[in-house]
Amino acid sequence: MTWEEQLALDAASFAEQLSYLRARSPFYRDIEPVPLERIAELPLTTKQQLRETVTPENPFGAHFAASREEIVRIYSTSGTTGTPSYIPLTASDLDNWITGSSNSYAASGIEPGQRIVSTYNAGPFAAGAALASFERIGLTHIPVGTGNTDKLLRAIELLKPEAAVLTPSYAAYLAEQHDLRESSVQRILVAGEPGGGEPAFRAQLQAGWGAKVTEAMGIGDIGVSLWGECEHQDGMHLGARGFVHAELIDPATEAPIDMRDGAHGELVLTHLKHRAAPVLRFRTRDHVQVRTTPCPCGRTGPRIRCIGRTDDMLIVRGVNVFPSAVREVVSAFAPDVSGHILVKPAQPGVKQDPPLPIAVELARDARPGVELADAIRDSVRGALVVQTSIELVPWGTLQRSEYKSKLVQR
Numbered sequence: 001m002t003w004e005e006q007l008a009l010d011a012a013s014f015a016e017q018l019s020y021l022r023a024r025s026p027f028y029r030d031i032e033p034v035p036l037e038r039i040a041e042l043p044l045t046t047k048q049q050l051r052e053t054v055t056p057e058n059p060f061g062a063h064f065a066a067s068r069e070e071i072v073r074i075y076s077t078s079g080t081t082g083t084p085s086y087i088p089l090t091a092s093d094l095d096n097w098i099t100g101s102s103n104s105y106a107a108s109g110i111e112p113g114q115r116i117v118s119t120y121n122a123g124p125f126a127a128g129a130a131l132a133s134f135e136r137i138g139l140t141h142i143p144v145g146t147g148n149t150d151k152l153l154r155a156i157e158l159l160k161p162e163a164a165v166l167t168p169s170y171a172a173y174l175a176e177q178h179d180l181r182e183s184s185v186q187r188i189l190v191a192g193e194p195g196g197g198e199p200a201f202r203a204q205l206q207a208g209w210g211a212k213v214t215e216a217m218g219i220g221d222i223g224v225s226l227w228g229e230c231e232h233q234d235g236m237h238l239g240a241r242g243f244v245h246a247e248l249i250d251p252a253t254e255a256p257i258d259m260r261d262g263a264h265g266e267l268v269l270t271h272l273k274h275r276a277a278p279v280l281r282f283r284t285r286d287h288v289q290v291r292t293t294p295c296p297c298g299r300t301g302p303r304i305r306c307i308g309r310t311d312d313m314l315i316v317r318g319v320n321v322f323p324s325a326v327r328e329v330v331s332a333f334a335p336d337v338s339g340h341i342l343v344k345p346a347q348p349g350v351k352q353d354p355p356l357p358i359a360v361e362l363a364r365d366a367r368p369g370v371e372l373a374d375a376i377r378d379s380v381r382g383a384l385v386v387q388t389s390i391e392l393v394p395w396g397t398l399q400r401s402e403y404k405s406k407l408v409q410r
């Protein structure tokens with residue numbers, strides 16, 4: 001389907017979604033019924049606004065638009081950016097989530113009949129809903145869950161899966177600790193945090209696993225693995241097309257930004273067919289870059305790459321700095337560096353005075369010359385226009401994570 005055809009369908013879904021919200025959602029009851037092409041006239045929604053409407057009688061918030069009996073599942077957010085909140089789903093919401101997630105993961109090239117080992121827990125967090133997409137695709141799903149490296153390695157050795165799904169941090173940790181180049185795994189599907197699309201980091205992962213790495217991305221309040229990269233590895237396609245509408249805004253001014261090729265800004269998402277707790281123009285805090293050139297895989301529509309979380313962003317003398325972007329520049333110094341960094345802001349808050357202190361971990365057995373720190377500093381300044389002070393630390397100094405790595409020390 002061309003993107004224009006998709007947008008025409010989305011416009012009809014959006015009109016229906018708005019009538020539903022006006023009839024059923026206390027939070028959006030008074031929303032103006034504008035057509036999809038004028039969506040930017042509607043107010044943005046933040047996580048904080050929704051959270052403020054939570055009451056003992058309504059633990060979901062005022063955007064809850066269904067009845068208690070219609071809810072088939074309730075997830076909670078991990079609470080990394082505040083108190084955990086609850087995400088209710090109706091049967092159709094859950095089904096749409098799984099369809100979108102299946103589209104996103106299937107884009108990676110995994111095929112029915114192959115085996116995939118997963119390292120996410122089917123626990124309280126929304127990411128667990130993505131697990132059902134593997135059966136939907138027709139894969140043999142081998143769940144081993146989070147934090148059990150021995151079980152994972154045994155499953156890979158004995159069950160010989162063609163694919164593994166992990167966070168990029170965990171994939172990097174495993175490749176660093178174990179020789180996986182000869183394993184059966186030919187595809188690594190990473191999700192859960194930015195990083196899988198950073199060229200240097202990805203190259204390191206691919207070399208360590210002897211496998212192709214593609215990334216996926218979602219957000220609990222909207223849906224799991226909404227976006228997924230195809231084998232051409234040139235940004236994530238919207239797997240949840242038809243269910244979710246995407247926009248870009250300038251995070252500072254909230255002005256809409258055209259989704260033209262090369263544009264970047266904060267991703268804003270709107271449900272098109274959601275029932276339980278639908279949101280409109282939800283600020284994801286994900287800062288993304290857009291590609292609109294045709295993809296050889298034939299999928300249409302804009303593709304995105306996540307540059308970082310707006311929450312992790314620091315401002316150094318007026319310049320926005322994403323720690324994941326720093327890591328990308330630093331990773332180009334492999335094989336001297338391990339790829340692990342830690343930004344250590346000297347001041348509390350977002351605004352920092354230069355130079356920004358950054359610990360860069362050396363690779364195992366690296367014996368770099370004195371000029372390495374200077375070269376990294378110059379390269380970061382050249383690429384990101386920010387003054388840093390680089391401290392080289394020995395291999396193994398920075399904390400590894402089996403889920404998501406911390407890039408900023410607070």
Ligand SMILES: [Zn+2]
Pocket residue numbers: 230231232237295296297298299
């Ligand atoms: Zn593609």
